Amino acid sequence: MTEAITDLDKLCIHTITTKPWNIETAISKYSKAGVRGITVWRQWLENRDINTVHRQIVEAGLQTVSICRGGFFPNIDKKARQQAIEDNIRSLEEAAALNAPHVVLVCGADPKQSLETSRQQILDGIFAVLDTARDLGVKLAIEPLHPMYADTRSAVNTMKQANDLCDKIDDPFVGVAVDVYHVWWDPDLKKQVRRCGTKKRIFAFHICDWLSPTKDLLNDRGLMGDGCIPIPHIRGLVESSGFKGFNEVEIFSNHWWQQDQDVFLNSIIETYKRFA
C-alpha cells in the first residue's frame, strides 16, 4: 500500500505547468504556497541572468529539481544533429548553474526516417554529451514518451526501451525520468520500474492525469484525480524501487493555462494531497 501524502515536502512544479507566469512569479508563488521544488523549463531562462535566477530560487527556499529539456537528438540532417548536441551541452551548463542534478531528455524522433535510425541517433547523441555531463556533475534522465509522440518527439516510448538504452550506455550518469502520463497504460510497467530501481536509475517522477476524452494530443493533461491514471499505485512502485525524490507536477493544459493561475496552483496542491 502506498503511503499517503501528508505534506508538501516532496512537491515540485514544472514552470510550464503555470505557463502564464514568468520565472520570478513562479518562484515567488510556489515558495509562498509551500512548494519545495521547481523544475525549470529552459524557455523561462531566456533574457535572464542564470546566476540571478539561481539566487532567487535558493533565497525562496526552493530546490531546482530538473532542467527541462534536453534531447531531440534525431534528425535526418547531419548538421541539425550536431546543433542538437551543442544545445544539449548548453542545457547541461544551465543545469550546473542552477545546481540541478539532471537534465530531462525528450529524446526526439524524425518522421522522415525510421524509428530504428532515430533510436541509433539518440544513442549517439547521448554518448556525445556524456563527458560534459560527467565533468559538470549533471545527470541525463531519459524520459520514455507515450507512443502517440513516436513520430516527432521521442522514439523511446516504453520503460523497457529506456532501460535497454541505459543498459547499452551503462553509465551512472544516465538514468530514467518516469512520467505517469507516458507509461500508465504499459502492461510491463511494474517489471520495468523494478528493473530501473535495481540499477538505481530512476532520477525523476512526473505526475498529472489522463482525461477522458483527451481533446488534444499535447496540451490536454489533467489535474491529479481528474483522469484514469492510478497515480498512487505508480508512485508506490517507484518508491518501492528506492526512489526518494520529488513528485513533479507537469501539466500541459490549454484549459488550465486560460484560468487564474493562483486558483490553479491551489487546485494543484489540493489534488496533490488527495490523489497523488
Add this chain to the structure above:
Amino acid sequence: MTEAITDLDKLCIHTITTKPWNIETAISKYSKAGVRGITVWRQWLENRDINTVHRQIVEAGLQTVSICRGGFFPNIDKKARQQAIEDNIRSLEEAAALNAPHVVLVCGADPKQSLETSRQQILDGIFAVLDTARDLGVKLAIEPLHPMYADTRSAVNTMKQANDLCDKIDDPFVGVAVDVYHVWWDPDLKKQVRRCGTKKRIFAFHICDWLSPTKDLLNDRGLMGDGCIPIPHIRGLVESSGFKGFNEVEIFSNHWWQQDQDVFLNSIIETYKRFA
C-alpha cells in the same frame, strides 16, 4: 524485401473510410473502382435487410472481409457487461449472414476501473461468446489498439498483449487483427508478428498512415504515404508470417470525410498501389 502491389486483388475498404456513403453506394462505388473486398461497419446495416445487403455484395463481385466491430466488453456495471456480450453475439450473427470470416474486436476499457480489471473482463467476454462463434463458424479477431486509446477503447494495446490473450484462450477461433496505425511504434513488433504467424492467428491487416502533426486522437488518420508509418515493411512482416488475406484500408478522417468521396476513393487506390 516486400513484394510491390501491382493490382487491386487484395484491396479491401472499410465502409467507415467513406463515411458519407451508405452501404449501397459503397458497394457500387468500390465494385466499379475494382476493389475486391469490403469490411462492413455495423452502423451501415441499420434499417437494412441483411440478406439483401449480402446479395448486393455478392452480385457486385465483392467479398465481405470483416465485420466491425465487436468487443467493448469491460464495464464497471455488470448489466452493461451482459449487454455487451449479447451485442457481440448479434455481431457474430451478422457476420455469418454476410459470410464474413470474422468479427474485429475493439476490446474496450472503462476508465472507472483498473486496466487489469478491464483485461479480465475482456477475457471473460471472449469466453462468453466463443461457443456462438464456433457454432456460426465466425472467428474473433482481437485488434490491439494504440495506447492512446487505453482509457476507453481498449485495454489491449500491444501485439504482445494480443498474443498473450490468444495463448490464454488457446482456440483457433480467436486471433489478431494487425492495424499499422496502432502498432507501428512498437519496438517489439517484428517479434510479435512472427509469434502471431507461427500460431496462424493473423486474421486481418489494416492500413492507413500516421500524420505529423496528428490533430485529433480519433479522426485524423492519413492516406498511405502521407505519414511516417513504414507500411510496406509491416506488410512484409505480416506476409512473411503466412498471412495471405486482404489489405484493408481503414481511415477515420474529418478532413477526407468533408471531401468529394469519389476523389477520395481514387486517392485511396493510387496511394494503395504506391505506398502500401
